[in-house]
Amino acid sequence: MKYGESAFDILYLLFALIGGCVILSRAKDKTDKRMGLAALVLGCGDAFHLVPRVLNYFTEWDLTAALGVGKLITSVTMTAFYLLLYDVWLGRFRMQEKRSVTAALWCLAALRVILCLFPQNGWLTNTSDMTWGILRNIPFVLLGAAICCLYFRKRREDRVFAPVWLYILLSFLFYIPVAVGAGAVPMLGMLMLPKTVCYILLIASFLRAVKQEKL
Numbered sequence: 001m002k003y004g005e006s007a008f009d010i011l012y013l014l015f016a017l018i019g020g021c022v023i024l025s026r027a028k029d030k031t032d033k034r035m036g037l038a039a040l041v042l043g044c045g046d047a048f049h050l051v052p053r054v055l056n057y058f059t060e061w062d063l064t065a066a067l068g069v070g071k072l073i074t075s076v077t078m079t080a081f082y083l084l085l086y087d088v089w090l091g092r093f094r095m096q097e098k099r100s101v102t103a104a105l106w107c108l109a110a111l112r113v114i115l116c117l118f119p120q121n122g123w124l125t126n127t128s129d130m131t132w133g134i135l136r137n138i139p140f141v142l143l144g145a146a147i148c149c150l151y152f153r154k155r156r157e158d159r160v161f162a163p164v165w166l167y168i169l170l171s172f173l174f175y176i177p178v179a180v181g182a183g184a185v186p187m188l189g190m191l192m193l194p195k196t197v198c199y200i201l202l203i204a205s206f207l208r209a210v211k212q213e214k215l
Helices: 002-026 030-058 064-092 099-116 130-153 164-181 186-214
Strands: none
Touching: 002 030, 002 186, 030 064, 030 186, 064 099, 064 130, 099 130, 130 164, 164 186
16 A cells, blocks of 8 residues: 555656656747646645655654645645646636636635634644634635636637646545545545546646647
8 A cells, every 4th residue: 555655656746847847848938838837836845745645654753744734835836736727728728817817816825825824724733623624625626616617618629628627626526525524534535646646637738738839
């Protein structure tokens, strides 16, 4: 179990970080750079949580605080990732930015980050309070739902990005049970594996997009 999960986590991080660098190296415009940055933000943010998790399997170190703080950092960077996905959507589909939509998304992201910073979340002790797990994820789920809807509306206009809305939807369906109930039912944490697969598919879409443009 620990070997399989650890290998998966390490390969995912390498894919996200290397993929982000490849996308940036091939970037032709601002949208391509946003895709590369999104992949790097995803990989770097998840590393703060996954690296201590892997080390926890193979060392005797007390990594309680590192695991908790890693979850906090991942929560913030994941929020930034979805804002970058919004920027990618604007550029990829050449959409005129609506200030009201942008403001709403940024407000949801800011509220998410603020709620994550409350000490009641128990990051330093790596404990999970169900009430705060629900509270801090309400704006995050709304943010993800909004981004999912935007990509869903444009799914027929771009073959490469057609399934992106589905990857976002599935990632949240796998994530919500973990965020809410993993503290009470630790086995729910296994749902993070298919959630991660959704992010791998998202990055793969970015790679296909820049490869397509190069051709």
